[in-house]
Amino acid sequence: MLGENHALFLEYPEMHGKIRELKQSDENFKQMSDRYHQLDHKIRGLEVSNIPTDDHHFNQLKLERLQLKDKLYSILSN
Template sequence: MLGENHALFIEFPEMHDKIKELKSQDENFKAMTDRYHELDHKIRGLECNNIPTEDLHFTQLKMERLQLKDKIHSILMN
């Protein structure tokens, strides 16, 4: 769905407290979540505002967001 918010607290609502804890204790985790948020914001901006972008660039942004989401999920599950 275009413009859908994929914020981590929406994607993993049951992990809200753990996300906050890890962000405050682990700089690497915080950097990953910050980059994830940046990508999600950029992708939603492109989708909602119909900003012209190359398909390859758009796909790369979405793939990077997905890879980060997978890494973040893996950390949260450990």
């Protein structure tokens, strides 16, 4: 769905407390989380505003977001 918010708190509501805790105690997690949110915001902006971008660039942004999400989930699930 275009423009859908993929914030970590929305993707993993059952892990809200752990996300908040890790953002405060783990600098690596915080940096990855911040980058994930930047990418999500940028992708949603491109989707809803119809700003011209080539498919390769758009797919690269989405791939980076997905890879970060996988890494973040791996940390959260341990």
